[in-house]
Amino acid sequence: MADWLPPLRNHVHGIWSRWDPRSGIQEAIDGLAVTGKMIHIKNKTEIQKMRDAGRLAAEVLHETGQRVAAGVSTLELNNFAHKFTLSRGARSAPLNYRGFPRSICTSINNVVCHGIPDKNDVLKPGDILNIDITVILNGFHGDTSRMFVIEPIPEQARRLIQDTEKSMFVGIETIQPDGRISDIGAAIDDFLSPRGYGIVRDLTGHGIGRNFHEDPSVPHYRQSMITERMRPGMTFTVEPMVNTGTFEVYTSQEDGWTVFTKDGSLSAQFEHTCLVTDHGYEILTVME
Ligand code: MF3
Ligand code: CO
Ligand code: CO
DSSP: OOOOOOOOOEEETTEEEEEEEETTTEHHHOOOOOOOOOOOOOOHHHHHHHHHHHHHHHHHHHHHHHTTTOOOBHHHHHHHHHHHHHTTTTTTSSSTGGGOOOSEEEETEEEEEOOOTTTOOOOOOOOOOEEEEEETTTTEEEEEEEEOOOOOHHHHHHHHHHHHHHHHHHHHHHHHHHBBHHHHHHHHHHHHGGGGGOOOOOOEEEEEESSSEEEEEEEOOSSSSSOOOTTTTTTTEEOEESSSSSOOOEOOOSOOEEEETTTTTOEEOOBBBEEEEEESSEOOSSOO
């Protein structure tokens, strides 16, 4: 079984198309041309390894979350997660990934994602925190994140968190063979936009497997480009980043990583690693 779909590069008379070896169909792509994509289709063995990595990532997230409390620094959370991951025979994917200096991401309040754990970032009442865990187990990645809160928090923050989690599931529920990757963002957008949120556009979900980030990219907003179809054996993340204010963000010039909301508004994120199955989807980043 061919396990890589070839890229979109058959540019014929202005029509973009691609040969899909699974369906044997030459698909016309009538949206904007996108760069060549190679989406890995995982086989049975690889899927089992993805399940194992996903389960461990969920467990590390759960255990690390148990340590969240006022007075705890994000570096303490990082160090716990790092050791726990090693004790399970796995590695923390973020550490040294493109120069990232720590083992997990911790993103507080107006930080959208990629917050760097620090001994001076001490949690206090009113904070909302995303912990993002990615582990590598037997060569495969599991990537998951969720929000934690230090009570008491404002009602607006609670609503943001609830709506962000709900939007992730609304997106995940669209996953099915022959569906479009763009169905996910369309559903998330339809849920969130009427509620007045800003959906971050600069960062997306992503394919995942032997690599931390693979094709396809998974936007969390509606976009007219007709994107690739979902096929059984694809694994990718759904990880909406949602702001109470504008969708616009910027990256810290100082550390090159931390992503902030442009207007200082609050941001929340949830993330699961998902598998396209023969009849729908399976969420891989769950504990048993
Ligand atoms: N875990 C993040 C994601 O969901 C990526 C973090 S990259 C890092 O894609 F280098 F900041 F760790
Ligand atoms: Co991810
Ligand atoms: Co992640």
